[in-house]
Amino acid sequence: xxxxxxxxxxxxxxxAALAAAMPTLSLGASDRPPNIVxxxxxxxxxxxxxxxxxxxxxxxxxxxxxxxxxRLVDFYVAPVCSPSRAQLLTGCYPPRVSCxxxxxxxxxxxxxxxxxxxxxxxxxxxxxxxxxxxxxxxxHLGHRPEFLPTRQGFDAYFGIPxxxxxxxxxxxxxxxxxxxxxxxxxxxxxxxxxxDEAVRFIRQNAKRPFFLYLPHTMPHTPLSVSERFAxxxxxxxxxxxxxxxxxxxxxxxxxxxxxxxxxxxxxIFTSDNGPWLVRGENGGSAGPLRAGKCTTFEGGMRTPCIxxxxxxIPAGRTCGEPCATxxxxxxxxxxxxxxxxxxxxxxxxxxxxxxxxxxGAKNPRKAFYYYLGHRLEAVREGRWKYMFPRRTIDEYPYxxxxxxxxxxLKDEPVPEALYDLQKDVxxxxxxxxxxxxxxxxxRAQAEAFEAELKANIRPxxxxxxx
Ligand code: MG
Numbered sequence: 001x002x003x004x005x006x007x008x009x010x011x012x013x014x015x016a017a018l019a020a021a022m023p024t025l026s027l028g029a030s031d032r033p034p035n036i037v038x039x040x041x042x043x044x045x046x047x048x049x050x051x052x053x054x055x056x057x058x059x060x061x062x063x064x065x066x067x068x069x070x071r072l073v074d075f076y077v078a079p080v081c082s083p084s085r086a087q088l089l090t091g092c093y094p095p096r097v098s099c100x101x102x103x104x105x106x107x108x109x110x111x112x113x114x115x116x117x118x119x120x121x122x123x124x125x126x127x128x129x130x131x132x133x134x135x136x137x138x139x140h141l142g143h144r145p146e147f148l149p150t151r152q153g154f155d156a157y158f159g160i161p162x163x164x165x166x167x168x169x170x171x172x173x174x175x176x177x178x179x180x181x182x183x184x185x186x187x188x189x190x191x192x193x194x195x196d197e198a199v200r201f202i203r204q205n206a207k208r209p210f211f212l213y214l215p216h217t218m219p220h221t222p223l224s225v226s227e228r229f230a231x232x233x234x235x236x237x238x239x240x241x242x243x244x245x246x247x248x249x250x251x252x253x254x255x256x257x258x259x260x261x262x263x264x265x266x267x268i269f270t271s272d273n274g275p276w277l278v279r280g281e282n283g284g285s286a287g288p289l290r291a292g293k294c295t296t297f298e299g300g301m302r303t304p305c306i307x308x309x310x311x312x313i314p315a316g317r318t319c320g321e322p323c324a325t326x327x328x329x330x331x332x333x334x335x336x337x338x339x340x341x342x343x344x345x346x347x348x349x350x351x352x353x354x355x356x357x358x359x360g361a362k363n364p365r366k367a368f369y370y371y372l373g374h375r376l377e378a379v380r381e382g383r384w385k386y387m388f389p390r391r392t393i394d395e396y397p398y399x400x401x402x403x404x405x406x407x408x409l410k411d412e413p414v415p416e417a418l419y420d421l422q423k424d425v426x427x428x429x430x431x432x433x434x435x436x437x438x439x440x441x442x443r444a445q446a447e448a449f450e451a452e453l454k455a456n457i458r459p460x461x462x463x464x465x466x
Contacts, residue, residue: 033336035265037212042220045275047287052304056235061250069308070317076324079300082106084272089121091329091348095374098460109166114142116461120341123153125333132205137215158197187224195248199255206259271303290427296370296377314357327351379446383422386442
């Protein structure tokens with residue numbers, strides 16, 4: 001008989017490897033590898049959740065997740081959609097896997113490119129350990145058959161394969177696995193459809209380990225919400241949409257509890273990039289952070305992150321150790337007894353000890369590099385962030401032409417900068433002159449990293465035009 005809670009097929013799959021992994025994770029005999037649930041909002045800002053200080057948006061379910069888990073307040077993603085997804089699933093900076101087409105474009109409804117099928121994803125690794133895997137929502141790593149989630153380690157897919165504003169004739173395709181099941185014009189039921197699918201998946205796979213990856217389509221514009229959520233929040237349609245995502249998160253938590261899986265499930269909630277500020281009222285808020293989506297300021301790349309795993313991850317804790325979606329691939333598969341691929345460069349670090357709240361635990365990946373497209377713009381190490389010289393328009397890459405015309409912005413060169421994020425999270429005071437040695441060290445470190453990355457770039461996937 002396999003130990004309670006470990007499915008027979010998993011024991012069969014690699015009992016020896018799993019047993020070997022157990023002592024290091026100090027799992028008891030009755031434990032099973034954790035289910036992994038990653039809820040990934042789109043364009044939700046650092047200041048858009050109650051537990052991160054949102055004044056007008058009510059998110060009781062996500063706040064409960066935070067109360068029962070750890071808030072990661074120095075957590076990084078990539079500054080725009082496709083690169084951010086590539087980073088989460090491969091553990092690599094987006095340009096390393098050639099999924100950093102911005103500036104210029106992300107993958108679109110007409111792209112013939114996508115994440116290369118030879119990349120090893122988080123789903124691929126978990127699948128080797130017997131996990132059921134599903135992607136529900138916005139894939140955005142290529143919509144041609146060769147690039148779909150079903151070819152990247154996911155047993156199943158349900159969702160819109162790219163951004164909801166990439167319409168053709170006013171519609172976006174809703175897909176199940178590799179088939180388009182509907183050309184969608186009205187996106188208002190989308191979050192609820194995703195939620196139903198997620199709840200069903202949890203119910204159907206309650207007896208085996210699973211990986212549920214839920215990259216929401218919202219609150220990316222155009223915003224849309226069903227009647228039951230319309231007018232609910234004090235923050236207009238944007239708030240309604242976020243409150244719908246909060247409801248959705250609550251439904252998922254409820255199903256995990258109903259199946260008795262709370263203690264067997266690591267739940268992560270975060271966002272793919274900062275708020276799309278040029279959308280005005282229809283965009284989110286970065287709270288105290290500077291700028292938003294499409295920039296390498298904190299507002300573009302630091303998003304709210306919550307990790308809950310009752311009994312393992314401390315409850316009610318705030319963690320300021322810098323972590324990133326980069327670190328998921330080196331971390332989560334190990335919890336399941338799988339190793340990240342050893343035949344290629346992986347940029348992330350194993351943050352198990354950080355998540356579990358071990359005293360003094362540090363991310364083994366000491367620095368974080370801020371890429372906008374293929375351009376390295378900044379590096380953070382500890383409290384210090386160095387930014388290369390840039391231009392003013394880099395802070396507003398969308399809509400800047402109109403702002404220049406309106407006289408609200410001048411396109412001027414901006415010198416290099418050094419910020420102390422511990423004291424100045426809003427990146428207001430440039431400390432280059434005060435700390436020339438730190439400035440020089442970080443600049444040299446970033447240049448060396450950039451040279452290494454450029455020497456180790458892997459290709460994007462590409463299919464012939466048909
Ligand atoms: Mg996004």
